[in-house]
Amino acid sequence: MSDIVENRLARLRQRMVETNTDLVAVGPGSHMYWLLGLNPHGDERPVMAIVTADHVGVLMPLLNAEASRAQCGSVPFYEWSDADGPLAALTQLLSEANAKRPGLNIVLDEMMRTDFSFLLLDQLDAPTHRFTLDTVGLLRAEKDAEERQLLKDSAVLNDGAFEKAFAALRTGISEVEVRDIIIDHYLANGAQPEFCIVAFGKNSAYPHHHTGTDTLQPDMAVLIDSGCRLRGYPSDMTRCAWYGNARNERFEEVAGIVEQAVQSAQAAALPGVLCSDVDKAAREVINDAGYGPEFLHRTGHGLGVDVHEPPYIAANYPEPLRPGNVFSVEPGIYLKDAFGIRLEDVAFLHPNGVEFLSELPRTVRLLPVKD
């Protein structure tokens, strides 16, 4: 086992003691990747890593065992063939993990396929289950210095893509052409595109607009929300501009309110403060300005191996922030049939407050028309 895996397993087992957890089961995906460095081929064949106080093992289809083995040193695999099915291998794993006694408190990977979860649940005797929020989720949300640097590098690379995209804006360019400029910058710098929204005009009023062939015309808003993945870690940023020779007062007023909301959340975010209170700090600014109903979503989401992960900066997430948390701050105001403005930065939480990882100013740009 690598040092990273040893360390993360030890932290998880410590958390299992603190939360009275007997068994943790994670499926293929980000929890398994974070914990074991293992990213197995994902299909309908059950794959699951199981951790107890004194055992760790992975239920693994024979077909993918060899490729997975290369990723993941010495963690024992419990292999099963298509002909036999997974049950005998799972039973052996649970027996060696001392998990056959009744009434276990188990943690299930909330993202795992339902049939994988029931394959496990049906083998246990009257288990009580919950999801990973206070075990794997909590540990993943506490980034170390190395993870902070990886997220920082990803954010700074993303800054460069946005500079190129804004510089390319001219009358007639399409949303997908701008997206391609961004994606080319990612690929040329060794990163992978993670997602990219480019929205012109009224399209910017839809938070999850599908980037399309609409073209830029004078007197339109521009919203770009994009992120890449560099050495395993993502970025996520939103910037806005007004494209036109005449300034638009309402656009600038709304942009000012959204910027105030960002700063209000930034000031509120300290270790121990509830995520829901950080959401409230941003939301109150927008409510007070009369745009409450037009702020359609939560203030932010955690970011790490997943682009969305705990902690969620949301009204229904009353968990305290902890040092090392990384999360987006991204309030927005969406005016249907006019424009939307969202300003988003990714925050790293130090003991004394927030560091935004991007170095690109959030200021909404006013771009004169280029033909």
Added chain:
Amino acid sequence: MSDIVENRLARLRQRMVETNTDLVAVGPGSHMYWLLGLNPHGDERPVMAIVTADHVGVLMPLLNAEASRAQCGSVPFYEWSDADGPLAALTQLLSEANAKRPGLNIVLDEMMRTDFSFLLLDQLDAPTHRFTLDTVGLLRAEKDAEERQLLKDSAVLNDGAFEKAFAALRTGISEVEVRDIIIDHYLANGAQPEFCIVAFGKNSAYPHHHTGTDTLQPDMAVLIDSGCRLRGYPSDMTRCAWYGNARNERFEEVAGIVEQAVQSAQAAALPGVLCSDVDKAAREVINDAGYGPEFLHRTGHGLGVDVHEPPYIAANYPEPLRPGNVFSVEPGIYLKDAFGIRLEDVAFLHPNGVEFLSELPRTVRLLPVKD
């Protein structure tokens, strides 16, 4: 609602009567897309379509409602905001679906995230659950004439990509270069790449080899397993070649056995025959030739909206074949440190037997060295 959606809902409700099912719940993914034409943004926000005898509705995050609405005519949405969470909207949906009485027999989407499934299960009073095998899964596996044509078109386009790839083989070309030729052919013809394995030499002995930078040299096996997606429907084919000026007797012998296994499965596959018996028909050929332990996987898998879906041609899948089933036949023999041979075609099951959709001969090619 479109005619297709009306028709599929009616077929599902008929199946629900036949199987004594009170409620079917499907998450974002292929079941929902097949049933409602709906392909919502997928993240941690719960999304779920619920069907009962006299109601259908979709639990939907407010943030994505507008984009989803455009895909899916008049099916009612039960929208929830980040601030409120999904519970009130789900309760209303279940109430309007008359699903609050105790002891419901429900069907869960086996691919759905575990937390989505428990969000529903926790609101029901002592439900009994199973997965979609005999409802949505069974209906999806019975393709109609239009779906057959879509799968055929995808297969024939894929044939062209393989022709180009084999024509390009020369000493020094890398696996990823061959993969790029295949992908370019897909994109140039309006299809999307679905997956692509190119394996040279010993790499072909790993059924799920990760295509890499290894280069082709004289006296190597070549295995290509690739598929595209055209107008929503995938293809999936495997062909093999021997690259060298001298023939390799063992390679040709093994290729002959694998071809016999394909033909044996083809002959066995008739409506009413168990999938496990089709698997057995292929497997016995390989067992009898002494290569049983080197046939590492099941004989095949269904293909439709998903590249892997029912029916599975596997020893542990004793379900009868039905007309309209579409599945791969892909026996293989993998000789570690030497080569692997897999020959794969996609079958459409007519009342009188199998039609293979690809038109490219399965014959293993003997390719003289090109420098």
